[in-house]
Amino acid sequence: MNGPRKALSTRCVHGPGIPPGPAPRPTSPPLYLTSSFTFDTTDEMADVLGGRSPGFSYSRLGNPTRAEAERRLADLEGAEAALLASSGMAAISSALLATCSAGDHVVASSALYGNTRSLLAGLLARLGIESTSVAPGDPAAARRARRPSTRALYVETIANPTLEVADLPGWGAIAREAGLPLLVDNTFATPVLCRPLEQGAALVLHSATKYLSGHGDLMAGVVAGDLALVARARATAQDLGCVADPFSAWLLVRGLPTLPLRVRRQAETAAALADVLRAHPAVASVRYPGSSSFLVSGSGILGVELRGGREAGARFLDALRLFTRAPTLGDVHSLAVHPATTTHRQLDEAQLAAAGIAPGYVRLSVGLEDAADLAADLAAALAAVGTGTETGKETGKETGTEGG
16 A cells, blocks of 8 residues: 555454565465474574574564564554564563563552453562552552652453553653663553554554454454564563464464444444433443544443442353353454453452452453343343342442443
């Protein structure tokens, strides 16, 4: 593609211009399903492995299919470079280990995915990397939490599973002021709804298993952004052996052309379902983010807190028929999960309360089914729960995060 920069939807289909390779070129990127590559001479192999000549030698170090996926992902985020790791957690781990060492400190959002919390409080803490948690909407608290040893700031655009929206411009301003890299997990928003690098992030992260793939058939993670930081994350991922395999990279490229269509449709349906849920007496509160100066709209995720606590949440989940019970999101299928017993099972009751996860809270990931059919499924499941007043356990208030 030549001329002015094309729109995101066009780039999702075509990529950032003509990919490298001999003509005639295939309409779909080739799948290089190989563990290694051969060379004509010893010197040629030594030059490629030593980085003196371009090329591929061993798929842990580089693979043409993965390189094409990384090229496209960097373009969608407006990044200098991208790394495709073997999972979202592999991407997060590689990025944090690329920016921090023993004795360093991270200021992180208090609203994070459960395994990210575990990584900060467990493995990284054992390696001598400390962290302090602050509210994602309070950049001033992040400024106060900084130490001389702080080496990175970490936040999620839309928090998993509470759906709190971070003040990205505020976090970006602090990062620039302090000369620190801001790492932003943009999984829920995708580059369709938010572009964190434009808000001051140095690295943007994704669980590509979710919306970027969109079809529930691969596992991968993304680190995109500053060229030097991505190079360090890549070296870390190569050493740990947590880069994406060629087939997952190929599946990811296959899913990207429909990314804008899927994300926008899912967000539209989710906003409509949020209105349906708010009107039901069994529902204590609904969480669905509205738009902002940096967020085009809410994602395809919404949260609902049932009156009656954990028991009501379980009855609601078990009564769903179109929403499938599964601990993931961003699929073409609609999915439902109870965070307190799944994604955030590592937390005790006090920690769950501090994280804003109520016992009756359910996270819904809206797929591509018809909105009316999904609304009917939710209505039937709510009928199975009842009003919640029978148990005398009415809880919750309307959250300020709802909108759309």
